[in-house]
Amino acid sequence: MPAIVDDQGTRQVVLDLIIEKGPITASVLANILKLTPAAVRRHLIYLEESGQIENLEATGKIRGRGRPARHYVATDAGRATLPDGYSQMANKALDYLQQVAGDQAIEDFANRHSREVERRYAPVVHAAGDDPQARVVALADALAQDGYAATVRQTAHGLALQLCQGSCPVQDVAKSYPKLCEAETQAFSRLLDTHVQRLATLAEGDHACTTSVPLTLRKNGTVSSINVLSGVKVARRGE
CATH class of the missing domain: 1.10.10.10 (Winged helix-like DNA-binding domain superfamily/Winged helix DNA-binding domain)
Structure with missing residues (x-):
């Protein structure tokens, strides 16, 4: 046994x-x-x-x-083997919200979700400093601790990182309400202080939610060093 x-x-x-x-x-x-x-x-x-x-x-x-x-x-x-106790209940709650208050209520809920994501992870990201790569890794580490199975991968050209989430607690809900994915993407953009692009989502049938993050900052346009930071694991593409 x-x-x-x-x-x-x-x-x-x-x-x-x-x-x-x-x-x-x-x-x-x-x-x-x-x-x-x-x-x-x-x-x-x-x-x-x-x-x-x-x-x-x-x-x-x-x-x-x-x-x-x-x-x-x-x-x-x-x-589905990962812990998930509220997806079905959340879906029913949003269905009811849409029925009684319409699409605007769903959009308002998504915007509130976006602000909550930003508020939760802002301290960790800001503590990582101004280096874009360090900020992405800090966000991924925090997401991983919350059950998102998040990792950071380098792109072949080295001008961007990919933030990959192998699990999402609201995956089933996001299938019906994709605005939740859009809201999360907007939160990541504000947290990382750069324009990010969502390339794939679990809700649409991909194997991970993948967000492309350019290695630049809005405020000064500088490009971060592509060297792997000390003590930080960044997977190269294919690893």
């Missing part, structure tokens, strides 16, 4: 890493977990067969020559 419990625990860790870092390969997972590739593949097979993860090559979302390494991302079923 202990071996079975340990196996389930490792499998959950594999799934959590895929939610946070996907798309990710078996070899990268094995390196992170200090397991053999064969052991990791065994967990991947189980997770894929149970519908909790998918292989992007099989879905046609990644194409390559020859036989490229498989890149795995979590499915909605996989993300």
Whole structure:
């Protein structure tokens, strides 16, 4: 019995890493977990067969020559394993709000949500100083602590960072009310003091909510150094 419990625990860790870092390969997972590739593949097979993860090559979302390494991302079923006790209730509440007060009430609610996001994370972001990269990493760390499975990744050209959220507590609600996603994006823009662009969302079926953040500040237009900050982990694209 202990071996079975340990196996389930490792499998959950594999799934959590895929939610946070996907798309990710078996070899990268094995390196992170200090397991053999064969052991990791065994967990991947189980997770894929149970519908909790998918292989992007099989879905046609990644194409390559020859036989490229498989890149795995979590499915909605996989993300559903994370704690979530209020999505259904929130959806019903917004449905009722729209029925009795109309679309303007939903927009007002989204704007209030945006201000709450900004208020919650402003102290952490401001404490990171003026360096754009440090501010993005600080925001990602704070989001990760709140269950968003957030990471920061460098783009190939090095002029922007991608803030990726592998989990979202309001994902199901945002499917019906996308203004919540727009409100969060606006809050990120104000927090980071630059124009950010939402590239993908979990609500629209992507494997992560991805926000592009240019490495500049509005107030003076200076470009941040692309060197990885001391003590801060910024994943390069493909890791």
